[in-house]
Amino acid sequence: MCSPAARSRTLLAALALGAAACRGPQSALDPAGRGADRIATLFTIMAVGAAVVWLAMVALTVFAVRVHAAPRVERRTALFILGGGALVPTVVLTALLVYGLALLPELVAPAPAGSLRVAVTGEQWWWRVRYPGPDGRTVELANEVHLPLGQAADLRLDSADVIHSFWIPSLGGKLDMFPGRTSRLALWPTRAGRYRGVCAEYCGASHALMAFAVVVEPRAALDRWLAHQSEPARPPTTPLGARGAALFLADGCGACHAVRGTPAAGTLGPDLTHVGSRHGLGAATLPNDAGTFARWITHPESLKPGVHMPAFGMLPPADVRALAAYLEELQ
Amino acid sequence: MSPEAPDDESNQSLWFVVAAPLCWAAHFLVSYATVAVWCERYAGRDGSLYQARVAVAAYTAAALGGIGLIALAAWRRYQHGGGTEAFDADTPLGRHRFIGSATLLLSALSAVATAYSALTVVFIRDCH
Numbered sequence: 001m002c003s004p005a006a007r008s009r010t011l012l013a014a015l016a017l018g019a020a021a022c023r024g025p026q027s028a029l030d031p032a033g034r035g036a037d038r039i040a041t042l043f044t045i046m047a048v049g050a051a052v053v054w055l056a057m058v059a060l061t062v063f064a065v066r067v068h069a070a071p072r073v074e075r076r077t078a079l080f081i082l083g084g085g086a087l088v089p090t091v092v093l094t095a096l097l098v099y100g101l102a103l104l105p106e107l108v109a110p111a112p113a114g115s116l117r118v119a120v121t122g123e124q125w126w127w128r129v130r131y132p133g134p135d136g137r138t139v140e141l142a143n144e145v146h147l148p149l150g151q152a153a154d155l156r157l158d159s160a161d162v163i164h165s166f167w168i169p170s171l172g173g174k175l176d177m178f179p180g181r182t183s184r185l186a187l188w189p190t191r192a193g194r195y196r197g198v199c200a201e202y203c204g205a206s207h208a209l210m211a212f213a214v215v216v217e218p219r220a221a222l223d224r225w226l227a228h229q230s231e232p233a234r235p236p237t238t239p240l241g242a243r244g245a246a247l248f249l250a251d252g253c254g255a256c257h258a259v260r261g262t263p264a265a266g267t268l269g270p271d272l273t274h275v276g277s278r279h280g281l282g283a284a285t286l287p288n289d290a291g292t293f294a295r296w297i298t299h300p301e302s303l304k305p306g307v308h309m310p311a312f313g314m315l316p317p318a319d320v321r322a323l324a325a326y327l328e329e330l331q
Numbered sequence: 332m333s334p335e336a337p338d339d340e341s342n343q344s345l346w347f348v349v350a351a352p353l354c355w356a357a358h359f360l361v362s363y364a365t366v367a368v369w370c371e372r373y374a375g376r377d378g379s380l381y382q383a384r385v386a387v388a389a390y391t392a393a394a395l396g397g398i399g400l401i402a403l404a405a406w407r408r409y410q411h412g413g414g415t416e417a418f419d420a421d422t423p424l425g426r427h428r429f430i431g432s433a434t435l436l437l438s439a440l441s442a443v444a445t446a447y448s449a450l451t452v453v454f455i456r457d458c459h
Contacts (some may be wrong), residue, residue, distance in 0.1 A: 094447075
């Protein structure tokens with residue numbers, strides 16, 4: 001038998017583990033944005049309300065069966081059933097509904113004019129991200145969204161194929177993305193850091209592998225990052241990378257992928273101009289290194305079932321290494 | 332036979348039981364359609380919902396009025412015959428009272444559901 005002290009220690013350890021599981025880059029219970037904060041509070045109130053109702057029901061059951069196991073007056077019992085079974089639940093549900101609905105206007109309000117605009121298109125199974133600039137030029141990248149700390153971001157969401165859903169649990173609520181329709185989502189990040197966004201609507205075989213990296217940083221840092229992203233790719237600096245750059249064009253990679261500053265201008269797949277600088281590969285599900293590039297080039301289907309990119313397993317290993325080195329150099 | 336004399340059950344109808352939920356369903360459908368058409372055709376994505384909210388308020392008043400009348404008729408059925416015979420008795424009067432009881436409870440549920448549907452436009456004031 002465990003002593004009371006040992007049981008207490010075990011319980012505390014379990015609670016600490018449970019609390020630790022609530023944190024992380026993709027937790028709605030660890031909010032880092034205004035919308036997520038309201039939603040987390042709503043969840044807490046709903047959970048506490050449900051716990052109170054459940055405890056009251058258990059207490060009443062114990063009272064009826066154990067404490068006061070005697071015949072009741074029928075009329076009083078009927079009134080008790082009506083009150084406890086209909087009136088009290090209606091009042092509790094109404095209070096929770098009113099509280100939940102009162103949150104909605106703030107959660108669905110558009111971002112103020114002048115907010116940073118980000119256009120995100122969901123595609124099977126990655127995210128096309130565009131930052132329209134004031135000069136009319138658009139900076140395109142993939143699977144990574146940078147947002148300004150303490151400011152609103154105006155996200156314009158749509159889809160190129162099926163219905164997806166854009167969700168950064170740490171920052172706000174989710175919003176569906178429809179083909180042919182642009183939805184608007186305002187996010188107000190309040191804590192700098194790296195977070196993880198996901199597709200929250202089943203969209204096909206690799207739905208669970210459709211994530212993206214989110215970086216919340218001060219506006220000045222974001223502007224520097226955006227300026228870098230808007231630049232064309234730098235020429236490779238190593239012989240292996242230079243050979244990879246030539247192979248990239250010779251093997252036809254540029255038919256689907258763009259690398260700005262080179263003849264590669266495909267738009268079917270993700271823009272790879274600065275792919276080496278991203279926080280992950282394969283829609284933020286794999287580490288960004290030469291080994292992953294090589295596996296992706298030769299066996300993309302094994303990393304993302306159903307992926308549209310064809311396998312280039314027929315390439316000599318030396319060519320694959322050169323291509324991987326080139327892509328890794330695209331910082 | 333009229334409902335006040337339930338010995339002959341030939342003209343009794345179970346449609347009475349679902350009348351109140353039908354009011355709720357109609358209120359939901361018409362409110363939904365009104366708001367959708369208003370925002371899509373007239374107000375635009377960021378337009379005001381004011382006119383549609385007024386319409387939903389009118390629908391709500393009509394639906395709650397209808398449900399109230401149904402509940403009143405149900406109460407009369409439930410109280411029929413002095414309300415002394417058990418409403419689950421296997422007799423014409425028992426069945427008559429049972430229908431009244433079921434309709435009364437469904438009316439209460441429908442009234443709450445209709446009010447919950449209408450609560451949405453109390454808080455949502457534009458089409459965004």
